[in-house]
Amino acid sequence: MSIETLHTDHAPKAIGPYAQAVRANGFLFTAGQIPLHPVTMEIETGDVSAQTELVLSNLAAVLAEAGVTWAEVVKTTVFLRTMDDFAAMNAVYARVFGDARPARSTVAVAGLPRNVSVEIELVAALPGR
Secondary structure, eight states, X not given: OOEEEEOOTTSOOOSSSSOSEEEETTEEEEOOBOSBOTTTOOBOOSOHHHHXXXXXXXXXXXXXXXXXXXXXXXXXXXXXXXXXXXXXXXXXXXXXXXXXXOEEEEEEOSOOGGGOSEEEEEEEEOTTO
């Protein structure tokens, strides 16, 4: 089995002992993305909609680096600080994903890094691999 780490400057650099994403066995596995601006490494302080926009923008950059689109995403996991934010997050998520409908889990958690409102990770199929 071949495992390859992936990095793009268009998404926040890893701030710990992990990779932005890993290619393995025909799939791309991303690290959870929080609403961290890739250039400044500052947190988006807006509401959950603004934070979700940035998280999905960061994930789009990782997908682009791997040569895949939202259509190849097979699974997402959304972590929310509170389920009260579900509708606002879901509206942004639905718009960004368009016709793509990956499997998804959404859970409320006791806390997220840097006290953000949302974190999202995903798995995508790598075409032709």
